[in-house]
Amino acid sequence: MNKVTKDTIINDVVMMNPDNAKFLFEIGMHCLGCPSAAGETLEEACMVHGANVDELIEKINSFMEKEGK
Numbered sequence: 001m002n003k004v005t006k007d008t009i010i011n012d013v014v015m016m017n018p019d020n021a022k023f024l025f026e027i028g029m030h031c032l033g034c035p036s037a038a039g040e041t042l043e044e045a046c047m048v049h050g051a052n053v054d055e056l057i058e059k060i061n062s063f064m065e066k067e068g069k
Contacts, residue, residue: 004060006043006053013042013060017067023059027051 002016013020014032021032028049031037036045046053 002064004042004057004064006057007041010037010040010042010045017064019067020060020063023056023063027056 004013004016004020010024010029010032013024014037024032024045027046028051029045040048042056043053045051046056
């Protein structure tokens, strides 16, 4: 199973499991198709959106572990 880190690119998070998008939407990251998503890391996006990157990573990795993806 792949795990996300602070350095994982937003598009890669969604490609690992499209259902991960819901966690990004929860923190106000609604523009997953914008050019920034193709080059911005989770850490950078969380800084812009005022979110805790460690909490987001934990949610996503826990979800993917349960989903087996």
